[in-house]
Amino acid sequence: xxxxxxxxxxxxxxxxxxxxxxxxxxxxxxxxxxxxxxxxxxxxxxxxxxxxxxxxxxxxxxxxxxxxxxxxxxxxxxxxxxxxxxxxxxxxxxxxxxxxxxxxxxxxxxxxxxxxxxxxxxxxxxxxxxxxxxxxxxxxxxxxxxxxxxxxxxxxxxxxxxxxxxxxxxxxxxxxxxxxxxxxxxxxxxxxxxxxxxxxxxxxxxxxxxxxxxxxxxxxxxxxxxxxxxxxxxxxxxxxxxxxxxxxxxxxxxxxxxxxxxxxxxxxxxxxxxxxxxxxxxxxxxxxxxxxxxxxxxxxxxxxxxxxxxxxxxxxxxxxxxxxxxxxxxxxxxxxxxxxxxxxxxxxxxxxxxxxxxxxxxxxxxxxxxxxxxxxxxxxxxxxxxxxxxxxxxxxxxxxxxxxxxxxxxxxxxxxxxxxxxxxxxxxxxxxxxxxxxxxxxxxxxxxxxxxxxxxxxxxxxxxxxxxxx
Numbered sequence: 221x222x223x224x225x226x227x228x229x230x231x232x233x234x235x236x237x238x239x240x241x242x243x244x245x246x247x248x249x250x251x252x253x254x255x256x257x258x259x260x261x262x263x264x265x266x267x268x269x270x271x272x273x274x275x276x277x278x279x280x281x282x283x284x285x286x287x288x289x290x291x292x293x294x295x296x297x298x299x300x301x302x303x304x305x306x307x308x309x310x311x312x313x314x315x316x317x318x319x320x321x322x323x324x325x326x327x328x329x330x331x332x333x334x335x336x337x338x339x340x341x342x343x344x345x346x347x348x349x350x351x352x353x354x355x356x357x358x359x360x361x362x363x364x365x366x367x368x369x370x371x372x373x374x375x376x377x378x379x380x381x382x383x384x385x386x387x388x389x390x391x392x393x394x395x396x397x398x399x400x401x402x403x404x405x406x407x408x409x410x411x412x413x414x415x416x417x418x419x420x421x422x423x424x425x426x427x428x429x430x431x432x433x434x435x436x437x438x439x440x441x442x443x444x445x446x447x448x449x450x451x452x453x454x455x456x457x458x459x460x461x462x463x464x465x466x467x468x469x470x471x472x473x474x475x476x477x478x479x480x481x482x483x484x485x486x487x488x489x490x491x492x493x494x495x496x497x498x499x500x501x502x503x504x505x506x507x508x509x510x511x512x513x514x515x516x517x518x519x520x521x522x523x524x525x526x527x528x529x530x531x532x533x534x535x536x537x538x539x540x541x542x543x544x545x546x547x548x549x550x551x552x553x554x555x556x557x558x559x560x561x562x563x564x565x566x567x568x569x570x571x572x573x574x575x576x577x578x579x580x581x582x583x584x585x586x587x588x589x590x591x592x593x594x595x596x597x598x599x600x601x602x603x604x605x606x607x608x609x610x611x612x613x614x615x616x617x618x619x620x621x622x623x624x625x626x627x628x629x630x631x632x633x634x635x636x637x638x639x640x641x642x643x644x645x646x647x648x649x650x651x652x653x654x655x656x657x658x659x660x661x662x663x664x665x666x667x668x669x670x671x672x673x674x675x676x677x678x679x680x681x682x683x684x685x686x687x688x689x690x
Contacts, residue, residue, distance in 0.1 A: 246330065283457045283494075299336065302361055309377050396491070503626055521582075540558075554637050558641070
């Protein structure tokens with residue numbers, strides 16, 4: 221018969237060696253009921269233990285929200301590491317300084333639990349470790365937390381040695397509601413480059429990023445695309461597994477997940493599938509587009525709609541789909557002009573394209589607000605003398621502008637003439653609004669809106685619109 225002493229010793233040995241066992245044990249001891257664990261918890265713990273053993277230096281874990289990522293990869297992992305290596309130095313980051321401080325505070329509380337001390341009796345905190353966001357062990361260990369964009373001056377992570385001595389742990393660097401903002405998203409990445417990376421005390425100090433995917437160019441996407449020039453171990457956990465089963469049935473059944481995906485496809489694709497580009501179309505459902513080999517004879521209206529950029533060989537694209545409407549109101553996308561040109565190249569391309577299309581094809585141009593936009597529009601109009609040209613002030617965000625066109629795509633009322641440009645256009649639809657580019661979408665949205673309003677063109681133009689017929 222096993223005595224209590226023998227049982228406690230067995231628990232201690234197992235918990236010291238196995239993060240997964242430690243996490244389950246501490247959960248039950250603290251909350252007085254069993255953790256509804258799942259196989260992915262073991263996988264996450266195994267990946268983290270490879271970090272501790274020095275087998276992984278850079279780790280990205282993409283996982284759905286509320287799937288135990290913070291409890292495992294932040295609170296339990298830091299507590300477990302402190303028990304094994306009391307002088308470890310951690311920097312913990314989240315999108316909110318308050319949230320990061322709360323995680324650090326929970327870690328501090330955990331290492332003071334009686335059940336924890338049964339596993340790691342040697343760990344002691346310094347008497348002056350009262351702050352939530354900055355506390356220390358008696359052996360010189362540090363736990364410092366901060367929000368993305370915050371100050372980390374004077375703090376470092378890890379030790380100047382080959383053995384584990386701490387880590388930088390980043391948990392949800394982006395706030396979900398802000399991830400669509402290019403400025404805010406890029407600001408997080410710049411802060412990572414300029415500030416956080418320099419806080420490693422040794423080349424061997426690990427960096428762990430654990431997050432749900434929110435955008436194609438979020439921090440995880442940037443790193444996986446080679447952004448900082450390092451190779452990253454990648455653990456990607458989709459709520460819907462490749463075989464169609466649920467990742468954590470006790471959390472979300474496959475029926476629940478399917479309902480969630482139907483309700484918000486592109487949000488679900490990022491946060492739950494870890495693919496910010498919806499595989500079957502989210503905002504747009506391009507699989508509903510029929511690709512045809514010829515246009516009908518009953519075309520009633522044609523337009524070439526431009527989305528303009530002025531960056532040569534980099535940045536945004538200039539794009540212009542040619543679109544027609546048949547007598548039954550079906551929309552056809554005929555071809556696509558797209559490239560990265562300097563301003564002079566944009567002008568030449570617009571002129572050459574107009575001459576190839578012929579005067580029967582209307583030309584739709586965007587007009588930036590302000591005097592500079594008016595001057596540019598007038599310059600294009602003079603250049604395109606003899607063509608049917610309209611220039612309209614762009615209003616509303618890109619999602620609002622795209623909604624009418626997306627609705628037609630999604631009900632199967634848009635067809636596409638077969639061409640080598642089809643794939644890029646379809647991919648942009650799949651990625652919208654989370655993709656790198658939306659130039660083709662912007663052009664097609666404006667083109668559709670022009671065709672839709674063609675019957676009304678005889679009336680005076682709305683405020684902010686300028687129509688020129690030379």
